Amino acid sequence: MFETFPLPSCFLPTTAILIRSSVCQNKPYGCCFRSCTMSAVSSLVPARFLTLTAHLVIVITIFWSRENNVKACLPLDFTQEQYDDEDMKLVVGLAVTLGLFAVELAGFFSGVSMFNCSQGLLSLAVHCSASVSLSFFVIEKWECWTYWVIFAICSVLPAFVEMFLFIAVFGLKKKPL
Structure with missing residues (x-):
């Protein structure tokens, strides 16, 4: 019932237990084994969560230290009026941004986009970029207009894709993957 079979080099273990099933009888050796991308997908989930959390922490930090920016x-x-105007805009x-985080975290925790490779990679890339950029925004006291550029690319884009996935899954009844 169980066989040990050497796997391609993309797997960390050198062997895996393969289960014979009637579904997999047409494949070579009559065995099923997962593709090399499964380990990459499963590592995207915690990485995506960590970058989302890092971006969220930086945004909360900016709330506390926005005076210098x-x-x-x-x-x-x-004048005080100019200061209040710029402060209100920020x-x-x-x-x-926090509202868009709510949308993205709702999609992530509901499972709509948790294992979606495209959304995972997009979210990972933009939230990592946002975390680094916003760290410099705070430390280097960048001007406020730079926040809006970072906001458009790193918050609006992934939230828009997340809303698209919500519509696809709940409105059009597509599978989450």
Whole structure:
């Protein structure tokens, strides 16, 4: 019933137990084994969660330390009204970012996009980029307009794709993968 068979080099273990089944009788040796991409997909899930969490932590940190970034947006001689205006713009951007996080985390934890390779890679790349970029935004006191560029690429794009997946899964009744 069980056989040991050497696997391709993409697998970490050198052998695996393969189960004979009637479904797999047409394959060579009558055995089924998972493809090399399964280990990559399973490692995307924790990496995606960690980058999402890192991006979320940085956004919360910006809420606490936004004063220096708001001042970087203003001329040297600014009024309180100008400061309040720029501060409100940044707070609105951060609040919308948190709303987009809610959308993305809902899709992730509901399973709609947890094992979707395309969304996993997109989310991993943009949230990692956002974490690094927003860290520099805080440390280097970048101007406020740079937040909006980071916001558009690293928050809106993955949330839009997540909403598309929600529509596909719940509206069109497609499989989550």
